[in-house]
Amino acid sequence: MQGVGFRPHVWHLANRLGCLGDVRNDGDGVLIRLWAPDSTTADAFCQRLRTDIPPLARIDALERNPQPAEKSQPPPAGEFRIIASATTEVHTGVVPDATTCPACATDIAARSNRRYRYPFTNCTHCGPRLSIVRAIPYDRANTSMARFPLCPDCLAEYNNPADRRFHAQPNACPSCGPKLWLEDSDGQRLDPAALGCQDAIAAASEMLAGGRILAIKGIGGFHLACDATNHQAVARLRQRKARDAKPFALMARDLAVMRRYCTLSPQEAALLQSPAAPIVLLEARHPAPTRAALAPGIAPGQASLGFMLPYSPLHLLLLAHWEQPLVMTSGNRSDEPQAIDNTEARTRLAPLADALLLHDRDILNRLDDSVARVDAGQPRLLRRARGFAPAPLLVPDGFHDAPPVLALGGELKNTFCLLDAPRLILSQHLGDLDEPATLRAFERTLKLYRELFQHQPSRIAIDRHPDYRGSTLGRRLAAELALPLIEVQHHHAHIAAVLADNAWARDAGSVLGLALDGLGHGKDGTLWGGELLRANYQDCSRLAWLRPTPLPGGDRAAKEPWRNLIAHIHTAFGWEQACAQWPALRRLPGLAEAPIPALLRMLDAGINSPRSSSTGRLFDALAAALGLHTKEIAYEGQAAMELEALARTDWNIPGTKGQSTGDGYPFARLHTPEGIQLDPTPMWQALLNDLSHGVPPARIAARFHQGFATALTDLSLDVAREQGLDTLALSGGSFQNRILLTSVIHQAESAGLRVLSHHQVPANDGGIALGQALIAAATNPLTTS
Known part of the structure; x- marks a missing residue:
């Protein structure tokens, strides 16, 4: 990773050990030519190179090649040197932007320091990187700092290997820097x-x-x-x-x-x-x-x-x-x-x-703030952007000879991924591509990354949904570049992403994948969103799923929770029969003015009501039943998030082993020729009974969470035994629900399953480009996933 002060670190280390030679950046990383007094010193140098590195540095591989005797050269005269970067094929990356280090924070707070209260203070250990870079190598001329010539004092720091601002590309002070x-x-x-x-x-x-x-x-x-x-x-x-x-x-x-x-x-x-x-x-x-x-x-x-x-x-x-x-x-x-x-x-x-x-310092690359949380004892990214992108992930074992792949992600919370073995470069969070300005930003950022990393894909991976904007762009690119196009099923990509997040080897076998989210285009042409899959990087088969329920109004159901409530109740009992048994249904907030008769006719006729196994829409229906944004939500996931927040007020210990103070609601299983369906009808019956008897909404929300987590885990355990699998992989945006995630992990691990979950990339659609890239690399271009 360039821009982390690695060359001055090498310079200090070589001089301390009495070595001669030089170090430089090139497209392959850092190249060191070392003449050590003896083999013991050379060994010590390599050992300390790995263990004593700058704060932002990361060594993915260290290749050591002794100079052949027949090509032996005399050691260079003078001291160990830092020499100019070489422009070659790019295989290194740009380090992410980093928070101000303690030394720079001290500088801006000290009245005697020439950088007192200077808001653009930085060094090799901190400051902007991706946000100001336009090309590799990461040198000042290739950043938005090129327009600010260094003053004599800053230039002296920049050229002094003993200074922590040696080759700090954004280095500046009030005399010469941005204002x-x-x-x-x-x-x-x-x-x-x-x-x-x-x-x-x-x-x-x-x-x-x-x-x-x-x-x-x-x-x-x-x-x-x-x-x-x-x-x-x-x-x-x-x-x-x-x-x-x-x-x-x-x-x-x-x-x-x-x-x-x-x-x-x-x-x-x-x-x-x-x-x-x-x-x-x-x-x-x-x-x-x-x-x-x-x-x-x-x-x-x-x-x-x-x-x-x-x-x-x-x-x-x-x-x-x-x-x-x-x-x-x-x-x-x-x-x-x-x-x-x-x-x-x-x-x-x-x-x-x-x-x-x-x-007046230009921001060349937009970077939203990253979002993270500690769940089940582990830090987990919910949005990967500033501070993390574009730091690469390493491909799992078995992919080091993989072809280069460009994967274009999904429609919402979009990221894209460049696979260039051994690196997987996941872009920063770009947003929802249904917003035209975000789509334009996506295209600009994609162009930048391809130029920045000199990426030449041999195949392109997209989501198989026919109308996603990223997929449309991928089809166009594949046609223009005459490249194979791999269409990847949405939930297969989710499971492949969590496998990669946990360094699951290509030949490590299949896992049982539990993918829960809003929806994705299924292999059978229906909309999936609550799936239990047997999956590896090459293949994916559906074993069980949440019972499909219509989405009345199609996309409008994702924004109006009342539609999902009506659809779930009508599917389970019939709306009029349910209202006769539970009169409180008619009095729910937001339903009085809802066009329920028209919606029921739509459901009965199957008009604009695609069936979906969506977990997200089940959460929306529950939220509507409890009066949470029954009519309309203001942002994606609002109803589900507030349902979780309500449940947590009744949750005994909101951590790994937390439980509601009441029993969880039951779910049933329907066995079909294609697989098992998890049926929420018994849950709705118990919930509506509680609602009619005045049970507090927080208790109802908690009982739903506990029952759903238990039903999912029990089903996973039974299917895993039947399939001979010992690993459960969890992915999809619904696993950003803390109660659901921690409960499933605790119950599954207590029963003996190994559980894989997300850490480095989001469980939501911000991670699926990673899964798409590896599936495409493992797929014969003549077939699709």
Whole structure:
């Protein structure tokens, strides 16, 4: 990985051991030519090269080739040297952007330092990387810092191997580097002195304290920020951003501030303080603090808060004196890509913000904040972006000779993947491709990655859904480049992704895959979403699934939970019969004005009502039954997330072994010639009985979660025994539900199954490009998965 200070590390090590030679970057990585006094010293050098590396460095392989005696050359004169990079075929990567290191944080806080309060301070151990790079090798000329010539002091640091800023490509100071300023929403620059402040950052802090909303240009894009304890400011931000309910991310000065609002485990603290500095979902403290309480509009209906620490000098300076958090949400209107340049921000964000904090260092590559959580004792990524992308994953054993593959992912939470053995390069989170601006950003980022990594695919992998935008682009690319096109079934890709996430070897055999999500195009042409599969990288067969239920209105069912409730009840009992037995159904919030007779006619006639085994729509139906957003949701997954949050209020211990204080609802099994269907009819009967008897909604939500997790695990255990399998692989967006994930893992492992789950890539559709790439590499191009 270039840009991590590896060459100066080699230089220091060689000089300490009395070795001669040189080191340079090239397309293959780092090339070291070493003349050691003896073999013992050479061995020590190689050993310490592996064990004592810079904070951001990673060694995937070390090849050691002794110089043949017949080609022996005399050792070079003088000291060990660092020499210029060579331009060759690219096989290395760009390190992800990294949070400000402690040494740079000290620099900007020290009045005697020439970088005091300089918001673009960095070194080889921290700062922007992917966000500013346009080509490999990662040298200053190939970044957006090329327009800022180094002053004599910075140049001396840059050229001194003993300095921690040696070849730090974004190196700069107030004399030669980027500049920061504050302007109002009309584009007029504001004078910090006129506001009684020493600089633009101090003025921005004062404006935030006064209840203003600011657009702030950061590392990978803009944020919209306000005081998280100011109820009016948060409400204005929601109204302006057209984001009614989706939780806002928060940034706090330090862990002590976070602990006033959340519980914080050592693992969560370590994740927050890691070089990636992601947003981490933390359990909200109850009761909330009475002093400086968060505005109720921060995360409505949720039990968790998304917190991050300041990860750039600008953020460190901005929050230095804040005893409460700031909202730090993406700089965009709802569902649009994050703004990244000043002109765009003046157009798109000025109507949303009272002022803009801008700078003149270009952001070349958009990077959203990564999102993570600790579940079942393990850190897990929910969104992989800043701080993680484009760090490569290594291909599992058996794929080191795999052909290069371009995999284009899915429609929602899109990422794409370049397989270039031994690397798997998964892009940053790009968003939902049904938004035209996101689709354009996807195409630009794909072009950049192919150029950046000089990737020449020999085959292209897409989701087999006929209407996904990424798949349409893949078909066009395959035709233009005359390459084989591999169409990969959505849930097979999910299971292959979790196999790769756990380094499952190509010849390690099949697993039992449990894929639970919203929906994907099934092999039989129907919509899947609750599948039990026998799978490896080459093959996938469906063994069991959630009983299919119609989606009345097609795509509208994903946005209007009441449709799923009616469909589930009508499928199980008949709607009128159910209402006669459980009159409370007719009184559910949101159903009084719903066109139920028209919907029933649609269901009975099979008009625009495709059948689906979707887990996501089952969760939506449950949420509607409990009055959670019965009519319409404001963002994807809202009803299911609030159902989980409600269940957790009745959950005994919200961890690996947590249980509801009541028994779980039962599910039945229907045996068909094609496989086993998990039937929720008994669950609905028990739930509606509880609802009629006034059982608290939290208890009902918890009993559903417990019963569903148990039914899934019991079914998996029985099928695994029947199939002779000992490993259960969990994937799909529904496994971002903490209760479901931890319960299934605990029950399956207690029964003796090995369980694979996601860690490095998201369980949702943000990970399927990884699975597509490996399936395509393992597939004969003349066939499809």
